[in-house]
Amino acid sequence: MNERLLSKFVDPALSGLTRQLLRGGLRSFTKQIKKPTGILVALVMLAMIVGGVVPSVVASLYAGDQMRSAVIDLPTVAPVIFTLIGLLAIATQSGIALLELKPPELQFVLAGPFTANHILSYRLITFFLAWFLMCLFGSVMAMPYLPQWWSGFLSMYLFGIFVISxxxxxxxxxxxxTPFRSVLLQSSIGLCLIVFVGMAIPPFVEGTIGWSAQSFLLAMMDSGFGTWLTLPMQPFANLINPGHAVDFFVSLAICMALIGAALWGCYRVNDGFAELAVAGIAKRQQRIQRLRDGDISRTKWFASKSHRSLPRLPFxxxxGPVAWLQLTGFWRRNGRIASLAVLVSITVATVCLVFFSEQMMLLRERQGSASVPIAMGISCYVAFLTTSLSPSGxxxxxxxxxxxxxxxxxxFPLAxxxxxxxxxxxxxLRLCFFAPATLVSSRWIGQDLVILLLxxxxxxxxxxSIGLLGAGTNLRPIPDGTPDILQGGRAMLFMMLASLGLLPxxxxxGLCGLIAGFxxxxxxxxxxxxxxxxxFVCQVLVWWITGTLFDRRELEI
Structure with a gap:
């Protein structure tokens, strides 16, 4: 009876496909690391993993209590963090990417006599196995902030299964x-997320809560709306701090019940999975091609298809003509999203200046000196992500x-x-972050402009640095060819080498700034x-080297 029931959801052939894919991935990895570039990428990835795991283990052994109390009390704010992750995952429609199947998988799945439940079970099992490894690594990274390592791992793993479902x-x-109902549902989820975060902003600006991440998260949970919204995540958070055995097993039972209900819902609405997978493959290929072409837009509304050109530049x-070609290409691909960023920046600055002048004055008194540096730091991070996703030049x-x-x-002019x-x-992008930050800044405008110039x-x-690396080598942020197991590693290697190129x-x-300081x-x-x-002066030499390398190099296609 149990075997017959299990055969309705799990097919032995798909289970064998999972094992074969794991073996194929290992064979591909061992084949890649036999090459010099593969060895370098593997060493970089290993160094990143060791660099993240070893400090966490050492800190948990020798300074666990101090770190657990100094930065954030994870068991206390875990319901808020879990709720934010769940809402963001649902609001961004990440399930479309989750249901995508690779071409070999898709051919095997569609060719076999598999039911929709078989295909869904195969996809869920592969995700749960991958999530197991991610939680294992994440729980080790978070060891200094967890009372017990195994309880943190169990909480993260069960929470991930629930959210994936x-x-x-x-x-x-x-x-x-219908399209209208789908948009209405997504808008409602996004509105819940905005209201959930916005509940903590007024007390945070007025200074009634402390200036810390934990205080902000607790303010979100203490609001009436936040209390109800975080209620489903409370059992998963209770698993982090195992106290009495009865409370722990009660929370575990509630978590299993929630997961069971979510999985039942998956199979209840499971219809047309194959069609969604085929559509996902087509969208994935289009998305990869857009990224290779430098288009960072994710939706049709943002994807600008205009053929209008920008004004001509001097020779x-x-x-001038080379820069005009580059700017025109960017404007045609990402003009709408760039215009939206400028519009949002101006709107936020205007609304804050007109309607929240008192709150802005209070915020200027408390954190005015740090507003522009914080905005510039966030801009650097967003610029790093944007550059890695939008290759140009x-x-x-x-x-x-x-x-x-x-x-x-x-x-030289070409470079x-x-x-x-x-x-x-x-x-x-930097000007969009700079404009709202100046309204809160307590510095002299000249000092803010100097920080902007920096x-x-x-x-x-x-x-x-990215142009120098691209002109001298075949490395690219978005590699060409069929995606393989080391494609993400190659992108990380490119950005790491570009960052190392900034050292001179x-x-x-820094030396010139130190001399000026003396x-x-x-x-x-x-x-x-x-x-x-x-x-700025140092870049002249970089441009000369870049142009010379590109001029003397034979392009290999």
Whole structure:
């Protein structure tokens, strides 16, 4: 009876496919690491893993109590964190990507006599196995903040199963909903997320709660709306801190009941899984091609298809036409999302200035000196992600660089013009973060402008380093060819090498800033200004090297 019931949900052939895929992945990995580039990528990934695990283990053994109380009390705020993760996962429709099958899997699944429940069980089992390894690694990383390692692992694993099941339910219900109802449901989930976070903003701005991440998260949970919203996640959070055995097993039973209900819902609405998987494969191929072309848009509304051109630029020894080509390509691909970012920045600044002037004054008194540096730091992080997802200039696919080999432009102007496609979007992004931050800043406007200039010089140096790496090697942020097990590692290797290329600029600019500080009795504004200007000057040499490397290099397609 049990075997007959199990055969309705799990097919032995699909279980064998799971084992074969695991073996195939291991064989592919061992084949790749026999090559020099594969060995380098494997060493980089191993160093990252060891660098994250070893400090956590050492800290948990020798400084666990201090770290657990110094940064954040994880068992206390776990319901809020779990709720935020669940809402974000559902609101962003990540289930569409979860249900995608690789082409070999899709051919095998569609060719066999498998039911919809068999296919869904296969997909869920593969995710649960992958989530098991991720939770194992994540729980080791979080050891300094967990009372017990095994309880944290159990809580994370069961929570992940529950959220994955909810995501699958949301995705499988799409065929049953009209477009209007689907948009209405997504808007409702997004509105819940905004209200959930917004409940903690007024007391945080007024200063009634402490200026810490834990205080902000607790304020979200203490609100009436947050109390009800975090209620389903409370049993999973209770597993982190195992107290009495009865309470622990009661929470475990509730978690298993919630997971069982969610899995029942997955099989209840399971219809048309194969059609969703086929559509997901097509969308995935289109998304990869857009990323290779430099289009970071994820939706049709943001994807600009305009064929209008920008105004012509001066010739500038050939740098103008090259920059015009780069900027026009960016505007046609991502013009709408760039315009939306500027509109949001202006709207936020205007609304805060008109309707929240008192709160802005209070925030200026408390954290005014740190507003612009924080905004510039966030801008650097977003710029790093944007650059890794939107290759441009010399980091574009090699086929798109053949045209520039035929241009009658000297190497140096060509290198300068190729920077425009990557630098101008980062400049717009930094200005979008800078505008609202100046309303809260208590510094003199000249000091804020110097900090902005330092951030712009960092963007220019990073884009120049990426251009140097793309002009001299075949490495790309989004590699060409069929995706394999080390594709993500290659992207990380590219960004790591580009970051290492910043070291000469950082050392030279830092030395100039230090010398300027000695001369001016360590005036911070003068030191930052000298650092920014010296970073700009250093890029001239980088551009000359980049243009020379590209001019002398034979492109391999």
């Amino acid at each position: 909810l995501i699958v339910i949301r995705t499988l219900t799409n065929p049953f909903l 500038l020894a050939g740098a 010399f980091s574009a696919p090699v086929r798109s660089l053949l045209m520039f080999k035929t241009f009658a432009v000297r190497p 300068v013009g190729m920077l425009a496609g990557g630098f101008v979007p980062l400049l717009v 951030g712009i010089s960092a963007d220019l140096a990073f884009v120049s 600029t950082v050392m030279f600019a 001369w001016t009795d360590f005036n911070v504004t003068i030191s930052l200004l000298a650092t920014a200007v010296s970073a």
